[in-house]
Amino acid sequence: MSIEVTTLIIVAALLILVATGFPVAFSLLAVAVFGIFVLYKPAALFTLASVTQIASTTDFFIAVPMFIFMAAVLQVSGVGSALYETMYKWMAGLRGGLAMGTVVISTIMAAMTGVAATATVTMGLLSYPEMRKRGYNKNMAIGCIPAGGCLGPLIPPSIPMIIVAGLSSISIGKLFFAGVFPGFLTSFCFIAYIGVRCFLNPAVGPPIPVDKRATWRERFASLRGVVLPIGLIILVLGTIYTGIATPSEAGGVGAFGALICAAIYRNFNWKNMKEAVLTSLRVNAMVFWLILGGSMFSVMLGLTGVKDFIAELLVGSGATPWVILILMLFIVYLMGMFMDATAIAIICIPVFAPIVQTLGFDMLWFGFIFTMDMLIGFITPPFGVNLFYFKGLGHEGVTMTDIYQSVLPFVVLITIAWIICVIFPPIATWLPNQMIQ
Numbered sequence: 001m002s003i004e005v006t007t008l009i010i011v012a013a014l015l016i017l018v019a020t021g022f023p024v025a026f027s028l029l030a031v032a033v034f035g036i037f038v039l040y041k042p043a044a045l046f047t048l049a050s051v052t053q054i055a056s057t058t059d060f061f062i063a064v065p066m067f068i069f070m071a072a073v074l075q076v077s078g079v080g081s082a083l084y085e086t087m088y089k090w091m092a093g094l095r096g097g098l099a100m101g102t103v104v105i106s107t108i109m110a111a112m113t114g115v116a117a118t119a120t121v122t123m124g125l126l127s128y129p130e131m132r133k134r135g136y137n138k139n140m141a142i143g144c145i146p147a148g149g150c151l152g153p154l155i156p157p158s159i160p161m162i163i164v165a166g167l168s169s170i171s172i173g174k175l176f177f178a179g180v181f182p183g184f185l186t187s188f189c190f191i192a193y194i195g196v197r198c199f200l201n202p203a204v205g206p207p208i209p210v211d212k213r214a215t216w217r218e219r220f221a222s223l224r225g226v227v228l229p230i231g232l233i234i235l236v237l238g239t240i241y242t243g244i245a246t247p248s249e250a251g252g253v254g255a256f257g258a259l260i261c262a263a264i265y266r267n268f269n270w271k272n273m274k275e276a277v278l279t280s281l282r283v284n285a286m287v288f289w290l291i292l293g294g295s296m297f298s299v300m301l302g303l304t305g306v307k308d309f310i311a312e313l314l315v316g317s318g319a320t321p322w323v324i325l326i327l328m329l330f331i332v333y334l335m336g337m338f339m340d341a342t343a344i345a346i347i348c349i350p351v352f353a354p355i356v357q358t359l360g361f362d363m364l365w366f367g368f369i370f371t372m373d374m375l376i377g378f379i380t381p382p383f384g385v386n387l388f389y390f391k392g393l394g395h396e397g398v399t400m401t402d403i404y405q406s407v408l409p410f411v412v413l414i415t416i417a418w419i420i421c422v423i424f425p426p427i428a429t430w431l432p433n434q435m436i437q
Contacts, residue, residue: 028293066251096198106148120149294346336377
């Protein structure tokens with residue numbers, strides 16, 4: 001069987017399984033096992049068996065459970081409510097202040113949890129009803145929440161970044177810090193858009209009446225709500241920066257810090273801890289199966305020669321390195337609309353990373369723009385996962401059409417921020433190169 005036919009069959013089989021609703025992890029496993037069994041002797045399956053132990057004991061995989069547990073604890077700790085109270089007292093008196101504050105809180109929660117769901121669900125429950133009650137335009141009230149949530153995996157610590165770094169042999173610490181400036185750039189773009197739109201049309205996001213605004217004393221008192229979140233961010237990133245802890249160890253530090261936050265907010269009880277542990281176990285199980293399936297799939301691509309064939313096809317096409325890079329990133333962008341970020345990274349990184357190295361691009365820069373490219377898909381209709389997180393909250397009168405229309409300006413904004421990072425690599429690479437040698 002020619003390599004062209006083999007490649008076509010493998011890709012078609014994977015697409016058919018995923019399109020029929022079969023879990024991505026088991027789709028990867030099925031294609032890998034069946035492909036090795038058919039193309040080679042059954043004894044070759046022992047090669048796949050050895051992947052299980054290797055994939056589950058790498059440094060980057062050890063870091064993932066701790067950060068997932070940290071995010072799960074923070075989700076039930078009450079930190080979101082404390083942040084919202086602070087934001088409300090400081091920003092509700094501005095035009096569009098509640099929407100801008102939602103993005104600010106999402107940015108802070110992004111730097112605490114590293115996942116998209118936490119900020120989207122928390123702000124969807126707290127912020128959306130308040131904005132609608134205060135007369136905010138429905139599209140503005142909806143759009144800023146999934147958009148703010150997608151900052152989660154962009155700003156460190158980030159679980160997708162850990163996966164990307166581990167698969168591409170990039171320093172996890174460096175990739176973490178690569179997300180700082182682009183994350184704040186994206187957040188600024190969202191806030192600027194909200195501010196300008198509400199300034200031009202106050203009816204979109206009216207300020208609350210003067211008599212209902214917090215006093216200065218109440219505002220300063222509410223700042224207590226941001227001390228713990230910012231302290232936790234400094235604790236996690238600071239231990240990595242100073243070299244006190246590896247990223248894996250920093251995940252443990254962050255998980256312990258999250259437990260302290262829950263205790264201080266008086267939410268450290270059996271019910272919440274049980275919920276956090278079960279959530280953490282479910283997510284970790286999903287991630288493990290994805291890593292296992294992806295690792296086996298990658299081995300199968302290597303054994304069959306498909307990985308080398310794709311690399312030779314792209315590099316030998318005569319196209320410029322930038323055209324090849326843009327083509328790969330476009331594929332990732334399309335996949336982001338349909339698949340989880342972890343699955344995309346596990347499928348694409350083993351194939352794309354060697355090509356990027358051959359083309360001479362900076363791997364740190366590529367790792368970051370690859371991660372950000374995936375995240376655009378989180379809010380891109382029709383299948384952006386953040387859109388369904390928000391729809392699942394069950395707000396009355398909110399349809400998927402409303403959500404699609406609401407997020408489109410934010411999709412454009414995050415795409416612009418991503419293009420800026422592609423054109424000007426130092427935005428992502430300068431800070432990590434300065435801080436981690």
